[in-house]
Amino acid sequence: MNALAVENLSHNFGTRQVLQNVSFTVAEGRMCILLGRNGAGKTTLFSLVTGLYYARTGLVRVFDMAMQANPSAALAQMGVVFQLPTLDLDLTAGENLRYHAALHGLPMELSKARSREELSRLEVLDRIDDRTRALSGGQRRRVEIARALMHRPRLLLLDEPTTGLDVPGRRALEQHVRDLCRERGIAVLWATHFLEEVAADDDVVVLDRGRVCWTGLADRIVPELGVGSVAEAFALLTGSP
Amino acid sequence: MKVDHALRALDGILRREMLRSLRQRARLFSAMVRPLVWLAIFAAGFRSVLGLSITPPYQTYVLYEVYVVPGLAAMMLLFHAMASSLAMVYDREMGSMRLLLTAPLPRWYLLAARLLASVIVGLPLVYLFLFVSRFWDVRPPILGYVAVFPALVLSGLMLGAFGLLVSSMSTQMENFAGVMNFVIFPMFFASTALYPIWRLAEAGPVLATIAAWNPFSSAVELIRFALYLRFDMVSMLVVVACLVAFFLAAVAGYDPGRGLWSRRGGEG
Numbered sequence: 384m385n386a387l388a389v390e391n392l393s394h395n396f397g398t399r400q401v402l403q404n405v406s407f408t409v410a411e412g413r414m415c416i417l418l419g420r421n422g423a424g425k426t427t428l429f430s431l432v433t434g435l436y437y438a439r440t441g442l443v444r445v446f447d448m449a450m451q452a453n454p455s456a457a458l459a460q461m462g463v464v465f466q467l468p469t470l471d472l473d474l475t476a477g478e479n480l481r482y483h484a485a486l487h488g489l490p491m492e493l494s495k496a497r498s499r500e501e502l503s504r505l506e507v508l509d510r511i512d513d514r515t516r517a518l519s520g521g522q523r524r525r526v527e528i529a530r531a532l533m534h535r536p537r538l539l540l541l542d543e544p545t546t547g548l549d550v551p552g553r554r555a556l557e558q559h560v561r562d563l564c565r566e567r568g569i570a571v572l573w574a575t576h577f578l579e580e581v582a583a584d585d586d587v588v589v590l591d592r593g594r595v596c597w598t599g600l601a602d603r604i605v606p607e608l609g610v611g612s613v614a615e616a617f618a619l620l621t622g623s624p
Numbered sequence: 625m626k627v628d629h630a631l632r633a634l635d636g637i638l639r640r641e642m643l644r645s646l647r648q649r650a651r652l653f654s655a656m657v658r659p660l661v662w663l664a665i666f667a668a669g670f671r672s673v674l675g676l677s678i679t680p681p682y683q684t685y686v687l688y689e690v691y692v693v694p695g696l697a698a699m700m701l702l703f704h705a706m707a708s709s710l711a712m713v714y715d716r717e718m719g720s721m722r723l724l725l726t727a728p729l730p731r732w733y734l735l736a737a738r739l740l741a742s743v744i745v746g747l748p749l750v751y752l753f754l755f756v757s758r759f760w761d762v763r764p765p766i767l768g769y770v771a772v773f774p775a776l777v778l779s780g781l782m783l784g785a786f787g788l789l790v791s792s793m794s795t796q797m798e799n800f801a802g803v804m805n806f807v808i809f810p811m812f813f814a815s816t817a818l819y820p821i822w823r824l825a826e827a828g829p830v831l832a833t834i835a836a837w838n839p840f841s842s843a844v845e846l847i848r849f850a851l852y853l854r855f856d857m858v859s860m861l862v863v864v865a866c867l868v869a870f871f872l873a874a875v876a877g878y879d880p881g882r883g884l885w886s887r888r889g890g891e892g
Binding site for chain 2: 433434435437454455456458459461463465466467468469470471473474478481482483484485486487488489490491
């Protein structure tokens with residue numbers, strides 16, 4: 384079964400079309416990189432997949448549940464890390480996690496236990512009682528990932544999660560998510576414009592100006608396009624120098 | 625929607641509102657000082673200028689301070705509702721609104737929970753103000769403090785729903801400042817909060833008509849009557865009808881299919 388299936392999705396703001404017939408799937412337990420430059424439509428795609436915007440044209444299915452018909456059931460399976468930081472800076476890391484858990488209907492005891500477990504996994508347990516305002520960018524991102532995992536989703540969506548982090552911070556975050564994908568069998572959709580975040584056995588979806596222009600296994604992109612590197616392939620697909 | 629899930633979510637939203645409110649001490653402080661400044665300075669000045677005749681629910685001549693306290697209590701609710709609405713706009717700009725709206729519960733429920741939580745968090749300050757105003761010889765019957773509770777909740781919900789509607793329509797905080805000037809202040813001044821309707825009628829029939837139709841006046845009168853153990857049926861009906869209308873419009877505004885939000889884009 385696919386964790387996520389996007390079928391013929393289009394969206395426009397007024398007369399400006401931002402997505403055109405976008406279709407792709409994320410298989411269960413797989414890491415899928417959504418590669419696109421700034422303005423390619425990645426964030427709009429995330430807004431449609433998470434139901435923030437209603438998809439008028441096309442379908443979004445999460446584990447075979449249609450987002451449009453039953454958003455609550457689909458959202459219950461999904462953990463989301465948005466591009467903009469969404470932590471409440473006046474609350475502590477623990478309070479942020481418990482607020483999210485309450486929105487997902489977790490009982491308080493379970494919520495307390497899980498918040499420790501997830502923060503510990505992402506190596507930020509020592510900051511549980513600190514207000515998130517006092518945390519560094521990398522720590523905040525990790526708290527956000529821990530939060531997205533509180534309700535044990537089977538699909539994790541991350542919209543440019545490494546933006547604003549330094550190189551070691553980016554690598555560490557990426558490694559955490561890859562471990563999660565492998566150990567818990569969580570399907571991951573990771574949107575980025577950093578080519579170095581693509582690994583050979585990742586599934587890749589290249590999005591350019593609102594259209595999907597390539598999908599497949601990452602290590603197929605170079606031979607298939609007959610170029611020398613992933614960077615060249617990306618440049619060729621998106622028409623950028 | 626499962627009941628236990630819904631209740632836990634409401635509990636979570638309420639806790640968050642309380643924690644945030646307690647940690648924003650400056651806002652809390654100014655929310656308390658604002659009506660006291662009105663009572664101590666504005667009302668004292670007006671006392672000599674403004675003679676009041678016997679107006680229901682009062683059975684004798686009353687001092688201006690006595691008249692103005694229910695209006696100031698309603699003003700606290702209005703400002704609290706607007707602060708809460710501004711927080712919604714801020715949450716949306718900053719992204720944390722997404723977290724609420726991607727919770728696996730119906731959107732109308734999430735908005736209603738947020739509205740209710742905001743009103744509950746705002747009420748203790750209003751009560752504090754009502755008790756402090758006893759030092760200015762504003763002493764309604766003790767039972768009035770009980771009777772006023774449902775009036776404060778209903779008025780708070782109605783004004784909160786109005787704020788929610790405003791927040792659903794304004795996509796940027798700059799617009800919101802305009803809303804404060806063009807909606808909030810006229811709403812407050814063209815009402816029965818500061819002057820009885822017959823006083824406004826002396827100034828001009830148009831102003832009196834506006835005040836009579838202003839839903840904020842209904843909130844003020846509902847609170848005023850309840851505080852003196854009287855029930856103002858018409859005001860209650862107006863407040864309830866406005867609550868329903870504002871809330872439905874706000875839910876439509878936040879609807880991912882119909883709302884302005886998804887059509888404009890811009891915030892991602």
